[in-house]
Each structure stands twice: as C-alpha cells, then as structure tokens.
Amino acid sequence: MAEPVPFELRAIDADAVGQILGCAARTVLETHACKPDFPARVSMRPATWIAGEVLAYRDKLVRAGRPARRRRPGSTASAT
Numbered sequence: 848m849a850e851p852v853p854f855e856l857r858a859i860d861a862d863a864v865g866q867i868l869g870c871a872a873r874t875v876l877e878t879h880a881c882k883p884d885f886p887a888r889v890s891m892r893p894a895t896w897i898a899g900e901v902l903a904y905r906d907k908l909v910r911a912g913r914p915a916r917r918r919r920p921g922s923t924a925s926a927t
Contacts (some may be wrong), residue, residue, distance in 0.1 A: 855899030858889045864901050868908075879904075 861872035861880075868879065876894065879885050884907070886900035 855897075855902065857898050858895040859898045859901065860893050860895055863898070864896055867898075867901050867905055 859867075861875045864875045864879070865872045868875065870879075880888070880894065884904070886896050886904055889895045889897060
C-alpha cells in the first residue's frame with residue numbers, strides 16, 4: 848500500500864489556504880496570492896499551492912506581527 852502524502856507536501860486550493868490564513872478563498876485570491884512573497888501557484892485552474900509553503904508564509908506573517916485572522920468555527924463569510 849502506498850504511503851499517504853504528508854499534508855505539507857499536498858497541493859491545496861484557495862479554500863484550504865483560507866482556512867490556514869483565517870480568511871475567505873476570495874481574499875486569498877484577491878489579496879494574498881498577488882503579493883510577491885506569497886508562494887507560487889502549482890496550478891492556475893484550479894489555483895493550488897503547496898501546503899507547507901503556505902504554512903511558512905503564515906508563520907512569517909505571525910513573526911512580523913501580523914497574525915493570520917481566525918475564523919469562527921462554522922463561519923461561511925465570503926470576504927474578510
């Protein structure tokens with residue numbers, strides 16, 4: 848049986864990135880993804896990124912004093 852792929856190596860979509868950063872998928876695409884220090888996309892349609900790179904980006908924001916926003920459990924807000 849094949850070994851499961853660790854989360855840090857998986858390609859994740861804008862919804863999953865939003866979960867990590869505490870924002871909506873739309874915010875990921877319109878605000879974060881266009882920043883030069885945001886990880887490069889693995890694919891354009893659908894937009895995907897490597898989870899470990901997104902986690903490192905989030906950690907860098909926290910170290911810079913800009914913690915990622917936390918969504919309330921069950922929140923379905925479309926933009927933050």
